[in-house]
Structure formats: C-alpha cells, structure tokens
Amino acid sequence: MLITLEEARHEPFRWDEVAELDLEELEIPELASLGSIACAGTVSAAQDGYLVRARLEYSQGLVCTRCLEASSSEECCDFELLVLVEEQAEEAPFDFELEAELAEQDLDTMTIVGETLDTLPLIREQIQLGVPMKPLCSSECRGLCPECGINLNQGDCKCVAPVDPRWSGLAALKAQLGSEDASES
Ligand SMILES: [Zn+2]
Ligand SMILES: [Zn+2]
Structure with a gap:
C-alpha cells in the first residue's frame, strides 16, 4: 500500500494492511511458502523523517537444509525503521552524512524520494530478515542418508552406518562368526 506521509505529519498514521508477496520475486530458495502478511503499526513524524513502528504476522514454510522437507511456522516480528525523505535523487552526498549519523543510533533507515511511502519494499525486507x-x-x-538419500527422520535405511569405535571389537567378533549370522539380522 502507499502511505502519503503528509497524513502522518501531525499525528501518527495507523498502518493496517494485509499484504501478499510474490514468492518468486523474493528469490529466497529456503522459503517454500508464504502466507498473507498482517501488518499493524504506526508511521509518525520524527526529527529527520518518519518513524515506522510495526508488527508483521505471517506464516512461512522453510526448507530444512538437512532433510530438504518444508515445515511451516507462524512468525511474528516487530521492527522500527526510520524513513528519510529526499526531495530529489541527486542529493546523495548530503544523504551519506545523514546515514553515517543515524547508524550510530542503531536504527534501520530507508531513504525514499518523494512524500509517498510504498510499504511493499519494507515488508519484503523484513520477510528476508526473518x-x-x-x-x-x-x-x-537427522538429515538424509548420504548413501540412499532416504529421510532419516522418517525411518532408518539399510545402508551401513559408520561403525562406532566402541563397537569395533564386537563387529570383528561378528565377522568371525561367519556370514550366516549377518544375513539373518
Ligand atoms: Zn530436517
Ligand atoms: Zn541409506
């Protein structure tokens, strides 16, 4: 949604939005699914721009890097962001100074041109951070078996597991007893 910052100049603007993001546009391979994002917060005038304070609630599915299964979870993130408004894009040198100052305050900042705040890039960034x-x-x-690729969380496979050194003596004894014993187990 587009927020006209003029509306936040004298009193905080209430930001309530349910946003949808295109999963492909996000280009995050670990993100398998993403539900609607409920945004609630305020945009208020601050000394150098506008302060956005908001909470995002959404469900996301993440691909596990070990077993490659996607599992979904409910996410809730609070964030604060200072939006700096630039009249024209050319004022870059001045802006660099400002950003250096603001970095000390430990606040995330975002610079926009003009008096309209598009909330989508802002939401996108928070999702990426999440x-x-x-x-x-x-x-x-337990991940996947490197031999057969089975998901070891769902069951064991018949591949030979690396031998625990504590049992190597027993394994040697088993080998001595012959192959008949081994084939039955
Ligand atoms: Zn896993
Ligand atoms: Zn296996």
Missing part, C-alpha cells in the same frame, strides 16, 4: 541462513526443521534433524 529467514535464517540455514533453516532446520528441528535441531535434532
């Missing part, structure tokens, strides 16, 4: 570098379906995920 995707971990290496998503896992669970910290205990």
Whole structure:
C-alpha cells in the first residue's frame, strides 16, 4: 500500500494492511511458502523523517537444509525503521552524512524520494530478515542418508552406518562368526 506521509505529519498514521508477496520475486530458495502478511503499526513524524513502528504476522514454510522437507511456522516480528525523505535523487552526498549519523543510533533507515511511502519494499525486507541462513526443521534433524538419500527422520535405511569405535571389537567378533549370522539380522 502507499502511505502519503503528509497524513502522518501531525499525528501518527495507523498502518493496517494485509499484504501478499510474490514468492518468486523474493528469490529466497529456503522459503517454500508464504502466507498473507498482517501488518499493524504506526508511521509518525520524527526529527529527520518518519518513524515506522510495526508488527508483521505471517506464516512461512522453510526448507530444512538437512532433510530438504518444508515445515511451516507462524512468525511474528516487530521492527522500527526510520524513513528519510529526499526531495530529489541527486542529493546523495548530503544523504551519506545523514546515514553515517543515524547508524550510530542503531536504527534501520530507508531513504525514499518523494512524500509517498510504498510499504511493499519494507515488508519484503523484513520477510528476508526473518529467514535464517540455514533453516532446520528441528535441531535434532537427522538429515538424509548420504548413501540412499532416504529421510532419516522418517525411518532408518539399510545402508551401513559408520561403525562406532566402541563397537569395533564386537563387529570383528561378528565377522568371525561367519556370514550366516549377518544375513539373518
Ligand atoms: Zn530436517
Ligand atoms: Zn541409506
């Protein structure tokens, strides 16, 4: 949605929106699905621009980097962002100075040209930030068998597991007992 910043000049503008993002446009391979994004917050005039304070709620499906299964979760993120308004795009040198100053305040900033704030790029950025570098379906995920590719969370395969050194003595004993024993197990 487009917010006319003029409306936020004297009193905070209430931002309520349900946004849809195109999954392909996001280009995040780990993101398998994305539901509607409920945005609620305010846009208020600040010293150097406009302060956006909002919460996004949405469901997303992430592909586990170990087992490659997608699992969905409900996400909720709060964020603050300072929107700097530039009259014309040419004022870059001045803007660099401003950004350096603002970086010290530890606030995320975004510079826009003109008095209209498009919320989509802003939402897109938060969604991207919400995707971990290496998503896992669970910290205990056993991943895929490197031999046959079966998902080990769903069951064991018949591939030979690496031998635990503590059992190597037993394995040697088994080998001595002959192949008949092994084929029955
Ligand atoms: Zn997994
Ligand atoms: Zn296997």
